[in-house]
Amino acid sequence: MRKINLTFTLNGKPYDIEANPGARMIDVIRDDLGLTGTKEGCSVGECGACTVILNGDAVASCMVLAGSMQGADILTIEAMSELKLGNLLQESFVEEDAVQCGFCTPGFIMSAYALLKKNPDATRQEIREGVAGNLCRCTGYIQIVNAIENAAHHMREE
Ligand code: FES
Ligand code: FES
The missing domain is CATH 1.10.150.120 ([2Fe-2S]-binding domain)
Structure with missing residues (x-):
């Protein structure tokens, strides 16, 4: 499957990575970047364990496609x-x-x-x-x- 290219800022650091097109934001954060402080509880947007900050707003990263990370400013618990x-x-x-x-x-x-x-x-x-x-x-x-x-x-x- 062809990967998508994503450039974004996460915890103040610039990233330029490739991700699977169907990946969720939490997959990129935990699996691709190894930032496991963000937790996955319900996987359906109901528990908030996966909350990160995307362009100033708290979002459930299990419900956001990785493509939304393009050009974004993201904060995780590690910051x-x-x-x-x-x-x-x-x-x-x-x-x-x-x-x-x-x-x-x-x-x-x-x-x-x-x-x-x-x-x-x-x-x-x-x-x-x-x-x-x-x-x-x-x-x-x-x-x-x-x-x-x-x-x-x-x-x-x-
Ligand atoms: S893992 Fe429960 S809201 Fe995302
Ligand atoms: S679920 Fe255990 S401290 Fe909140």
Whole structure:
């Protein structure tokens, strides 16, 4: 099968790769680029474990064809420790005990990052809505919303 050529920026680094035409974004990220911090849970757009940021928006990478990566600016969980807000979110998740098995955590952090970049003053309700597409089987969500709220608070203080 003829491959497609894709050029994009991922975590601040330029890429020029070939991918299978039917590949999904998560296939390229995890299998072709080896960035396995992005998790695959349901594969049908319902759990949010595969969330990445595509041109500023949180998207379920299991539902996006690789062709959408052409020319795009993409962030995955691997970039978060290098970015101020990403780092604050990761620290807050640990401080607030918002991580149990951890499978959902990268997706939540990516959704929270996209939300707070657009709306640093997000209310608790807006935070809940911002991560409504992410499912967690372990925590009961309260610690997760607390963690995002705290990260937003620290971000505003700095
Ligand atoms: S793996 Fe993509 S939404 Fe569940
Ligand atoms: S911490 Fe286990 S699914 Fe969220």
